[in-house]
Amino acid sequence: MSIQLLTILIVGASFALYIAIALWARAGSTQEFYVAGGDVHPIANGMATAADWMSAASFISMAGLISFMGYDGGVYLMGWTGGYVLLALCLAPYLRKFGKFTVPDFIGDRYYSQVARTVAVVCAIFVSFTYVAGQMRGVGVVFSRFLEVDILTGVIIGMGVVFFYAVLGGMKGITYTQVAQYCVLIFAYLVPAVFISIMITGNPIPQLGMGDTLADGSGTYLLDKLDGLSQELGFTAYTSGTKSKIDVFFITAALMVGTAGLPHVIVRFFTVPKVRDARKSAGWALLFIALLYTTAPSIAAFARVNMINTINGPEGQGIAREQAPSWINNWEKTGLISWEDKNDDGRMYYAGDERNEMTIDRDIMVMANPEIANLPAWVIALVAAGGIAAALSTSAGLLLVISTSVSHDLLKRNLMPDITDRQELRYARGAAAVAVVIAGYLGVNPPGFVAQVVAFAFGLAAASFFPAIILGIFSRRMNKEGAISGMLSGVTFTAAYIVYFKFVNPGANVPENWLWGISPEGIGTLGMLLNFVVALAVSRFTPDAPEEIQAMVESIRFPKGSGEAQAH
Secondary structure (H helix, E strand, O other), X not given: OOHXXXXXXXXXXXXXXXXXXXXXXXXXXXXHHHHHHHOOOHHHHHHHHHHHHOOHHHHHHHHHHHHHHHHHHHHHHHHHHHHHHHHHHHHHHHXXXXXXXXXXXXXXXXXXXXXXHHHHHHHHHHHHHHHHHHHHHHHHHHHHHHOOOOHHHHHHHHHHHHHHHHHHHHHHHHHHHHHHHHXXXXXXXXXXXXXXXXXXXXXXXXXXXXXXXXXXXXXXXXHHHHHHHHHHOOOOXXXXXXXXXXXXXXXXXXXXXXXXXXXXXXXXXXXXXXXXHHHHHHHHHHHHHHHHHOOHHHHHHHHHHHHHHHHHOOOOOOEEHHHOOHHHHHHHOOOOEEEOOOOOOOEEOOOOOOOOOEEXXXXXXXXHHHHHOOOOHHHHHHHHHHHHHHHHHHHHHXXXXXXXXXXXXXXXXXXXXXXXXXXXXXXXXXXXXXXXXHHHHHHHOOOOOHHHHHHHHHHHHHHHHHHHHHHHHHOOOOOHHHHHHHHHHHHHHHHHHHHHHHHHOHHHOOHHHOHHHOOOOOHHHHHHHHHHHHHHHHHHOOOOOOHHHHHHHHHHHOOOOOOOOOOO
């Protein structure tokens, strides 16, 4: 059976499962649409949180980044892993106690201001659309290869599936769909990793195989082999870094603190009955996330070695075009791999200098990995289903955030307070439908590769929400003037920096031109610091928060009971 047919069968079966779950768990009230009724089991919520967290960037792009960047790619691994720990242990219990299931709701009530709420809504929508662009791009990458359609068609198919179960099921449908998607994506990620680890090192545990010796009996360690190959071809040694320490720090910090402002993750802590259950689900989610995150560096190393060997051949001098392995021919059709015969010798060659003749999109590495290693067709199809599950799970969570920001935070709590629950639910579904269309456009015309786009979203979240949340929980005196000024200054500075170097003047996007050597991926940390400084400074010259707000903040920090999420 062909790869394409197997992919259609496996992906089609997974889509049928997701849609069936959405029909079974259809939301019938705003409480179910926003927080799944608040009665999800901690283990199920842990799986759903993990699926929500592990987007296309985690499944498709992170290992690809590490594969191409080597040591430098570790900043994404450290930032995203540390970020979840920060959110789960330091912020989620307090937000859960407060009882507001959206970030704009928390900011609007904590800072007793509709202006603050509106600013938070705009920031949430901005961040969510930036993030969802990466997910839709991931869907397009998978479909363009395995269904042999163009990226536009692939994105449209993904839009249709997400629209169905996000708009119909709301958070209730999304939660149980994400449980199924986690099972699909983690199985799809681990199976080829185990197979390839056995093939290359003889070790069935990928995390250990990366540090083991090669199975060819040479006694050479895999990473030593990879360092040697990289240096011979003009690349930097795989295990050495080229980024400045300040940029590594700022990117890692931006990814970590940006996590605290990601609304689609925060809302998951309101889908369980109690604060204690929220902590349990956070622990389960961390375990489920660790299965993928600890495997990603191994997949990156395996894919890098196999890719170099298959392109450059056993003699390391390249291979004749007519002898190119099938994975190159297959991915060339998508436009994500191309070959330029610079010396007219009819041979392909991959290197890190002017000798290089191959252009390879880093987003394909995880998806192409089973093909490069000549694994069975069913494994290749399974990985395609896993990549789609990762992208769709996060897309659904983000689209729900956008719809709730519009219907609940902007309309119900601000512009149209008298609408009924039924009208609010209708507006939520309408907003989700519009959001799906915009997300699809951004997926076809993304502002960068998947993980890079997601890094921008984290930077924007770090610069806008994190200081407002932290100060809202731990500073009784912080007032609305400080919070609003801080959010506006932080997100404006960060967005302007990213837009300038990525769109206005991309030719200047080199370390020599960056402010203090900080890349656009890491500038969110500086935006966050600016937010803190402005917020604290403005709050000192304006009246303190009202006494009742200060008392409320005190009760959040020293809880006497569990707060219930109220969808009002």
